[in-house]
Amino acid sequence: MFPSCARRGRAVVPGLLLQLRHVASTSVPALEHASSCYLPTEWHPLKLVGRREVSHDSTVYDFGLPDGQSLELPVCACILMKAPGRGAEGADAVRPYTPISDNSMLGKFELLVKRYPNHPNPDQSVSQYLHELPVGSEVEFKHIAFNIKDQYPFEGKETITLVCAGTGITPMYQALWKLLDTPGDTRKVTLLYGSKAPEDILLKAELDAWAQAHPDRLKIVHVLGNGPDDPPPAGWADTATYTTETGWIDAAKIVKYAHPPSDDTLLMVCGLPAMYDVLCGPRTEKELADGTVLHKLGYTSGMVSKM
Numbered sequence: 001m002f003p004s005c006a007r008r009g010r011a012v013v014p015g016l017l018l019q020l021r022h023v024a025s026t027s028v029p030a031l032e033h034a035s036s037c038y039l040p041t042e043w044h045p046l047k048l049v050g051r052r053e054v055s056h057d058s059t060v061y062d063f064g065l066p067d068g069q070s071l072e073l074p075v076c077a078c079i080l081m082k083a084p085g086r087g088a089e090g091a092d093a094v095r096p097y098t099p100i101s102d103n104s105m106l107g108k109f110e111l112l113v114k115r116y117p118n119h120p121n122p123d124q125s126v127s128q129y130l131h132e133l134p135v136g137s138e139v140e141f142k143h144i145a146f147n148i149k150d151q152y153p154f155e156g157k158e159t160i161t162l163v164c165a166g167t168g169i170t171p172m173y174q175a176l177w178k179l180l181d182t183p184g185d186t187r188k189v190t191l192l193y194g195s196k197a198p199e200d201i202l203l204k205a206e207l208d209a210w211a212q213a214h215p216d217r218l219k220i221v222h223v224l225g226n227g228p229d230d231p232p233p234a235g236w237a238d239t240a241t242y243t244t245e246t247g248w249i250d251a252a253k254i255v256k257y258a259h260p261p262s263d264d265t266l267l268m269v270c271g272l273p274a275m276y277d278v279l280c281g282p283r284t285e286k287e288l289a290d291g292t293v294l295h296k297l298g299y300t301s302g303m304v305s306k307m
Helices: 002-007 014-025 126-132 166-181 204-213 251-257 273-279
Strands: 044-055 058-064 079-083 093-097 108-114 138-142 159-165 188-195 218-224 243-246 265-270 304-306
Touching: 044 108, 058 126, 079 126, 093 126, 108 126, 108 166, 159 166, 166 188, 166 204, 166 265, 188 251, 204 218, 218 251, 265 273
Parallel strands: 159 188, 159 265, 188 218, 218 243, 265 304
Antiparallel strands: 044 058, 044 138, 058 108, 079 093, 079 138
């Protein structure tokens, strides 16, 4: 910059020269990061670059990253998304989401989001906010320390049970990427996945493919029902890739399918607040709550991870 001024025969005012040197030597403050994740701990805008419907009420949204950039999200961890003005009394709403893409995806990442048409305030729901956005819109995200859950390779854990419902499948899907695709990892994994109906099972084809590729390691149990005593839907039967159950995920099904309580087992839980309340206690509290299903079955806080 300075030589070009000299070539044009223009004098540089000494005071201005000092200011220019100061600007050139002052670096922009580095953004704070809670982990290896590309997203900082402050809100950061990303562009919605694509979307595709995957069921009658669920959509995969693609959010852009710089060319060649991975999200680099630790496993297991989530990110936070802001929906301006969609919270109570017009406040911003913030919700955690776990991408379904793994860190090998470059230039973007994918979120699977389910809409809740019966939400008491549908115009305030984050999922509805996303559904209304046109491609090209900017959405704000961040990643904080609280978003970092138990980390792969889950040291000291020889058996893994994943218990989830609805879009609670997304952190389990993230864990399965690492558990099943890491060379040398031979641990056995059981997935208990609750849905209302067959058409509500998300990522079913992907789960089936994993079950086919790892029949000796991955056991999938699909539990269907709107109530604990619902009868099975027509044609609901076991297949080569999954076992079928009806009703809700309860103590009996956990005893039947989950790896039993042991210091070397890990049981992950993800679903709606009511599911946490019954099985393990609120998601915001790390400790396993007394009197919950998992507590009564003999699991301890060191064996249970609330995703």
